[in-house]
Amino acid sequence: MKVKLEKPYKADGWNWPAGKVVNVSNKFAAKLKDGGYLDKPAPKVTKPKGETKPKPTTEE
Amino acid sequence: MAQTTGIINASSIRVFLGTTDDSEVVVDHVTECSISLNTDIRDITTKTSGGWREILPALKSASLSLSGLFAEDATNNFNQLVDHQIAGALLYVVFTNTGTGDAANSGDEQFDVSGYITSLEQTAGTEDNVTFSMTLEITGAVVREVIA
Numbered sequence: 001m002k003v004k005l006e007k008p009y010k011a012d013g014w015n016w017p018a019g020k021v022v023n024v025s026n027k028f029a030a031k032l033k034d035g036g037y038l039d040k041p042a043p044k045v046t047k048p049k050g051e052t053k054p055k056p057t058t059e060e
Numbered sequence: 061m062a063q064t065t066g067i068i069n070a071s072s073i074r075v076f077l078g079t080t081d082d083s084e085v086v087v088d089h090v091t092e093c094s095i096s097l098n099t100d101i102r103d104i105t106t107k108t109s110g111g112w113r114e115i116l117p118a119l120k121s122a123s124l125s126l127s128g129l130f131a132e133d134a135t136n137n138f139n140q141l142v143d144h145q146i147a148g149a150l151l152y153v154v155f156t157n158t159g160t161g162d163a164a165n166s167g168d169e170q171f172d173v174s175g176y177i178t179s180l181e182q183t184a185g186t187e188d189n190v191t192f193s194m195t196l197e198i199t200g201a202v203v204r205e206v207i208a
Contacts, residue, residue, distance in 0.1 A: 001163030012083035022135070023086040025076040025154045026164045026207060031083065 001029050006040050063167040064159060074164075075126055076154040077136055079144070081174070084154050088134035091191075093126040095155050095171055097202060122173065122202045124153060127193035130182060138182055138192040145177040151196060156207060164207045172203040 002023050009016045009032065016022060024032065032038050075093050076084035100118040130138050144151055156170035164170060175198040184190045 001158075001161070012078060012080035014078075014083070014085070023076075023162055025082070025084040025086075025156070026166070027082040027154075028076075028078070028084055029163070 001026060003029050003032060003038055005032070005037050007037055009037050061159075061166045064157065064165055068157060072157050072159050072165075074156055074158050075124070076156065077151050079149050079151060081152045084152055085136050087126060087128065087136040089131055089137060090126050090128040092128075093124070093155070095122065095124045095173075097122045120202075122175075122198040123178075124155060124171075124173065124175065124196045124198060125194065127191060130190040130192050138180070141177060141180055141192070141194055145180050148176065150174055150176060150199070153196065166207045168207050169204055170207050172205055173198045173200075175199050 002021055004021050005016055005018055007018050014022075029038075073093060075087045075090060077087060078084040098121050100120075101115040102118045103113065104116055105113045128137070132139065143149075152172075152174045154164070154170055154172055156164040157168045159165040159168075175196045177194055178197045179195040180192070181194075182190065182192045
């Protein structure tokens with residue numbers, strides 16, 4: 001099955017960059033999935049604009 | 061998915077190979093492929109066989125052949141196969157039915173074998189496609205399994 005690598009794979013005689021689409025056997029696809037090679041990297045969490053940290057309250 | 065019903069379209073049969081088990085990649089631009097299983101026989105004919113030969117099964121063997129179109133930039137095409145043959149690499153091969161898609165069709169059966177390239181040929185005529193053909197002699201047991 002055709003899979004798209006989300007991170008580079010350098011093992012088993014293969015040397016592929018991230019983003020490469022390869023047509024692999026079902027067992028290889030399962031192995032790549034288990035290794036996290038087909039998962040999209042988690043999106044970066046960005047702070048919404050205007051959000052500020054609440055100031056710590058101080059006891060008087 | 062369920063087992064495919066009816067007569068299989070030959071174009072659905074694909075060959076995947078690699079140098080590590082369960083790390084097989086499709087052989088690009090294949091036009092024809094076949095797998096052949098053979099059983100030698102032992103002749104056990106005696107005077108009491110009634111004039112008819114009697115046999116028992118002996119050594120089993122198998123080979124896989126394919127031919128295709130040559131492309132420099134293809135995956136698992138002639139360039140890579142030459143390297144494997146010269147290196148004497150043990151190759152792991154899946155001979156499977158992908159149906160109409162790219163993935164092997166779960167519920168159908170496939171061959172899962174390993175072996176060595178014993179013959180590789182590239183042919184170039186005039187104003188025609190450059191082609192290649194390969195024969196792989198299988199070592200060890202031939203596994204026929206249900207596609208998961």
